[in-house]
Amino acid sequence: MVPLENYLVLSAVMFSLGVYGVLARRNAVLILMSVELMLNAVSINFVAFAAYLDPDKVLGAIFAVFIITVAAAEVGLALAIVIRLFRNRATSNVDEAASMKW
Amino acid sequence: MATEVLWWIFAAAIVGASAGVVFSRSVLHAAIFLIGSMAGVGAMYVFLTVEFLALVQFLIYGGAVTVLILLALMLTRRDAAGRPEPVNGPQLPFALLLGISLVTILVAVALDTAWGDSGEGPANIAIETISERMFTGFGVPFVLSSVLLLVALIGAIILARQEEGE
Numbered sequence: 540m541v542p543l544e545n546y547l548v549l550s551a552v553m554f555s556l557g558v559y560g561v562l563a564r565r566n567a568v569l570i571l572m573s574v575e576l577m578l579n580a581v582s583i584n585f586v587a588f589a590a591y592l593d594p595d596k597v598l599g600a601i602f603a604v605f606i607i608t609v610a611a612a613e614v615g616l617a618l619a620i621v622i623r624l625f626r627n628r629a630t631s632n633v634d635e636a637a638s639m640k641w
Numbered sequence: 642m643a644t645e646v647l648w649w650i651f652a653a654a655i656v657g658a659s660a661g662v663v664f665s666r667s668v669l670h671a672a673i674f675l676i677g678s679m680a681g682v683g684a685m686y687v688f689l690t691v692e693f694l695a696l697v698q699f700l701i702y703g704g705a706v707t708v709l710i711l712l713a714l715m716l717t718r719r720d721a722a723g724r725p726e727p728v729n730g731p732q733l734p735f736a737l738l739l740g741i742s743l744v745t746i747l748v749a750v751a752l753d754t755a756w757g758d759s760g761e762g763p764a765n766i767a768i769e770t771i772s773e774r775m776f777t778g779f780g781v782p783f784v785l786s787s788v789l790l791l792v793a794l795i796g797a798i799i800l801a802r803q804e805e806g807e
Contacts, residue, residue, distance in 0.1 A: 600691050
């Protein structure tokens with residue numbers, strides 16, 4: 540039997556890798572991929588808590604379903620924005636799209 | 642026993658693939674590492690005995706999302722010759738610092754807390770249970786999420802469409 544802590548540590552490592560990726564990368568699509576890593580780490584946590592601790596045994600799984608739905612909508616919109624940015628500025632680097640920076 | 646060995650293999654694969662996503666020099670390699678990472682998360686759902694979520698994970702993340710990301714990467718490559726552009730920004734050392742401190746804190750909390758689980762392993766979450774709770778307790782969020790998907794679909798089309806005179 541795999542203890543609950545294993546899942547928590549795995550998801551902590553995955554989430555921190557995602558945070559590093561969001562902060563260190565320049566390409567908008569790479570940042571989006573790091574966000575996906577973070578969302579998946581959170582999903583693992585939800586489902587692990589549901590399977591090990593929740594007497595109801597199901598709430599975490601429902602949350603994971605909603606996370607996947609919202610992440611799918613987010614990916615579609617974000618990639619449309621990246622393609623539009625690339626068409627207007629000929630770049631997909633976030634630090635070159637700084638005309639609204641104060 | 643075999644389950645634990647398999648679990649460690651898959652966990653190592655997930656961590657390796659996730660590290661590949663954030664550390665690789667090539668954007669296409671990062672996207673291919675992302676497929677491996679998402680498939681590993683699906684395997685974790687199998688270990689947690691939530692087969693429905695594993696299936697959804699393989700279909701949506703392993704299939705749809707990664708294909709969409711690969712497509713966007715290929716549409717937005719600046720250099721047709723394939724010359725690698727710098728993938729990391731100037732804030733890399735701060736990102737490294739924050740990532741390392743975050744993982745230290747999270748792992749310390751996860752290991753120090755007494756979670757009070759029964760010690761009998763993950764309970765099976767059947768697809769019937771998920772659907773019953775989804776449609777009795779979460780009807781409004783379910784409908785709202787379908788509206789969200791529709792709005793995101795239309796918005797993505799409007800954003801990405803070629804306007805006249807461009």
